[in-house]
Amino acid sequence: MKSRYRHTRFLILLGIASVVASCGGGGGQKSPDITPPPPAPQSQFAEVTASSGISFSVEFSDTPGDLFDIPFFVGGVASGDYDNDGDIDLFVLRGDMGPNLLYRNDGDNAFSEVAAAVGLAFTKSATENYRHSGPAFADMDGDGDLDLFLGGVQGDPCRLFANNGDGTFTDVTSGSGLDVMGATQTVSAAFGDYDMDGDVDLLLAHWGVLRSELDPGDTEHLWRNESTAAQIRFVSASVEAGISPSIITLPDPEVLIDGVDYSFAPSFVRIDDDLYPDIVMSADVNSSMVFMNNTDGTFTNATDVDVILDANGMGSAVGDYDNDGDNDWFVTSIYRDSSPLVENGNRLYRNDGGTFVDVTDTAGIADGGWGWAACMADLNNDGNLDLYHTNGWQFDFIGDYTADTSRAFISNGDGTFSDQANSLGLADKGQGRGAVCADFDRDGDIDIFLWRNEGPNGARLFRNNVSTGNYLTIKLRGLPPNTAAAGARIRASIGGLTQMREITIGSNFISQGPMEQHFGIGNAPQIDSLVVEWPDGVLSDLGIVLANQRIVVDHPGL
8 A cells, every 4th residue: 555655646746846847542422411503504604705805816936946846835824813802813825926914803704904014014025025834823932922933935934023012023033043944845833832841832844855864964843942032032952852863764654755854734732641742743645743742852753654644644633523531633635546546535543542543434534635724623513523624736647636625524423524515615626725713703603714725816714604502712821931821721521521622833734723712512501610721730620611702711820
C-alpha cells in the first residue's frame, strides 16, 4: 500500500511541476441523558456572503522553476476577537497582488473591512505585500490582546504584528527572532505553552522546505517564547526539544523525495492526562507525526507508523468526538479508489489512554474527496462533535476534484458519522482551503466561513439556522502571560454525559478557529456541573449553569 502512496504523490508533484513550468479513551460514553433535538431541517445552513460585507479576490504572483515554490498555499484566514468587544473577527490573507483584509464583526453576520485603518493592509511597503500563509492570532506578549503572526512562503519572510491595545497594530518583526528564520515556506502556525513557563510558544509547519536527510539541522518548527513587555521575541528550540531531526527523518518514511519537510498543520494538544501539551502534526506523503511531551522541555517522537496512516495528511482537527474525556485527532487526506492507484482518504484516530487507534472504517469518514482545513464542532447542538472539512484541487491529473464538495460528517452519537453536507446546504464546490467554524452572529449555533483559492470568489459565509438545541459558549481569561488559558480543559456534565473541550490556539490548515468553546446540550435547560481545569492545574467549579448564554470565566488568581 505505501508504495502506491508514493506512486500517487509522484504523479501529483509531476502535475504541479508541469503547472509551474507552464505558468511560470476507549469507546467513549453513551449519551442517553441528553435528549437530542429533532433532525435538522433541509438546508440548515444559508449562504449569506453577499449581505455580510465580506468580499475579496485571491491573487498572487509565483516564482516558477522550483518544484516546491508554488502558489497553492498562499493565503488563509485567522479568527479572534482582536478588539475585545466580545465577537469573532476575521483577518484574511488574499495573496500579494492587493492588501490584506481585516473584517471587524459588527454583529448579525455583518462585517466592516478595517485593515488599512489598523495597520495590517501591507507587509512589504506602504503599498506592497509579501506572500504570506497561515495567519494566527495569539497574545504573545501577555498584555491581554491578540497579536498576529503571518507565515512567509515562496522565500518571503514571516511577519509579527503587536496589538497596541487600541485596535491598531505595529510591525514588530525586527528583533523577534523570526526575522532570521531560514525556512522558505511557513504554511501554518499554532501556539501553546509546551514548557509550562506561563507564556505561549510557537509551532510552525514548513511544507516544501528542502532539508538534508542525513543532517537536516535546525528544522525551525518549535520556537520558545522569550517575550517581554517591551518586545515579542521567540528563540528556536527544535533541536534542544528533540523535534529536529526526527520530524524530517521519521523511521522508514514513504516519501517522494527524502529530506523534504512535508508538514502542513500543527497543533499543541494534551494527548495524555498530564498538564503538558503534546504535538500532533498533519503532514503530506505519509509523514504525519505525534510528539509526546517529556515534561522537561523535550519531546519524544511517538508516531506509530502502523497506525498514523493518512497518506496525504493536510487538514487537522482535535477534540473529544466520543465524549470519553480525552482528545481524538481527525486528519483530512485524499480519497481515491480507482485501480491501480489507491489513496486511503481521511483518518480518525481515537485516543485510548494516550495512544491513538485508527477507527476510520468504523466511523465511516474515509471518503472525503480531496480534503483541506477541518473543524470538530457541534453543528446541530446535540452534544456530539461533528466533522467538517473543505475540499478541492485545481488540476485534473489523478482524478477530477475540480468540483469536489465540502463534507459535513454529522455524528450519529455512536462513534459513526453520516455525510450530510448536501442536505445541510454545505456542499460547496469551490476551491476551498481554509475554514473557520464559529458563532459569528451570537445566536447560539456554529456558522462556517470558507477561504477559497478561487480568483474573485475567495469568501463564503454560511449562517447556521438550526432551530433546536440549547448551548453554552465559554471564554476563559487566564493568568498572564497565557491570557487565553491555552491548555485549559472545560468539562460540562449533563446527567450521565460529560463533554470536554480544550483551549487550543492554532491552525487546521492555513486557518485558525476561535479560542472560545461552544457546547451543544440538546434539550437540556442547564449544565448540571461545569468545571474548568486551568493550565496550572487549579480547578474552578462553577456548579449549575443555565443554558443559552455566553459566559466569561476568570482564573481564580485574577
